[in-house]
Amino acid sequence: MTGRMTLALPSKGRLREPSWALLEASGVSPQEPGERVLQAHCRNADIDLLFVRADDVPEYVQDGVVDCGITGLDLVLERECSVEVLLRLGFGTCSLQAAVSSEDAATCIEDLGGRRVATSHPRVAAKALTERGVAAEIVSVAGSVEIAPRLGLADAIIDLVSTGSTLRTNGLRSIGVLFESEAVLIGRVNSKDFEARRVLTTVLGSVINARANRYLLCNVAKDRLGEVTAVLPTVGSPTVMDLATPGVVAVHALVPAADIWSLLPKLEAAGASSIITLPVERLVP
Numbered sequence: 001m002t003g004r005m006t007l008a009l010p011s012k013g014r015l016r017e018p019s020w021a022l023l024e025a026s027g028v029s030p031q032e033p034g035e036r037v038l039q040a041h042c043r044n045a046d047i048d049l050l051f052v053r054a055d056d057v058p059e060y061v062q063d064g065v066v067d068c069g070i071t072g073l074d075l076v077l078e079r080e081c082s083v084e085v086l087l088r089l090g091f092g093t094c095s096l097q098a099a100v101s102s103e104d105a106a107t108c109i110e111d112l113g114g115r116r117v118a119t120s121h122p123r124v125a126a127k128a129l130t131e132r133g134v135a136a137e138i139v140s141v142a143g144s145v146e147i148a149p150r151l152g153l154a155d156a157i158i159d160l161v162s163t164g165s166t167l168r169t170n171g172l173r174s175i176g177v178l179f180e181s182e183a184v185l186i187g188r189v190n191s192k193d194f195e196a197r198r199v200l201t202t203v204l205g206s207v208i209n210a211r212a213n214r215y216l217l218c219n220v221a222k223d224r225l226g227e228v229t230a231v232l233p234t235v236g237s238p239t240v241m242d243l244a245t246p247g248v249v250a251v252h253a254l255v256p257a258a259d260i261w262s263l264l265p266k267l268e269a270a271g272a273s274s275i276i277t278l279p280v281e282r283l284v285p
């Protein structure tokens with residue numbers, strides 16, 4: 001490490017809380033996490049934090065004002081900044097979607113050819129339409145994109161959507177996804193501080209991996225062990241240990257959190273009992 005590393009974090013908006021929570025879970029939270037603080041040092045690590053708007057993070061990183069930053073992938077592409085995406089963070093997930101009013105005849109993105117499309121993401125939208133060979137007129141607006149069709153400003157919109165409720169509330173219907181986004185850790189291109197970056201990426205990555213997995217424990221009669229291991233969706237080999245009761249073993253395995261719902265009844269049917277799942281704090285594969 002050549003000195004203290006600087007990390008830009010979103011100071012407000014949707015990405016603020018989950019970014020701060022990720023640092024907290026990584027054990028390197030800010031020392032003075034006040035609302036109005038613009039800079040802070042990290043507990044337990046040689047990292048200086050700079051709190052700026054998520055939109056500004058790509059430029060700060062590109063221009064070398066900070067070494068790394070957390071922001072939305074959509075913002076990196078919209079700003080056309082030259083930065084390296086070091087890690088996908090699994091929160092702030094959303095998609096850039098094209099939508100028309102419910103009465104409109106369009107059913108797919110290709111139907112937007114020759115029409116006016118309002119968006120506050122003009123560069124990403126224009127690039128995605130061009131890649132699909134759709135020649136639409138982009139109308140760039142700063143906000144409240146969803147009312148543009150009702151105001152007669154445009155025939156359609158292209159906007160970021162996470163649940164789709166804003167589209168529905170405004171009488172709009174999605175006609176397709178152009179791009180999937182999530183929060184990312186970005187770093188300077190050609191940074192010299194590779195070691196500090198590697199440490200940060202490994203530590204944050206261990207928390208992201210841990211969140212996606214659960215530690216599963218269960219007991220099973222030895223003669224049904226094969227049935228239990230056959231339904232476990234683990235990548236590595238499960239740990240199998242003899243119990244004090246003869247003929248019974250304990251099985252420990254790391255399983256994807258998303259599979260727990262369907263896995264528990266299958267394990268029970270395969271003869272497992274005393275099934276326990278625990279959260280994982282860190283996971284470095």
Ligand code: AMP
Pocket residue numbers: 012013014015054055071072073074075092093094160161162163181182183
């Ligand atoms: P902010 O405007 O500061 O609240 O942050 C906007 C960023 O949050 C976007 O650039 C996306 O990366 C992310 N995001 C996640 N879900 C959504 C959504 N439904 N609408 C807009 N931005 C979203």
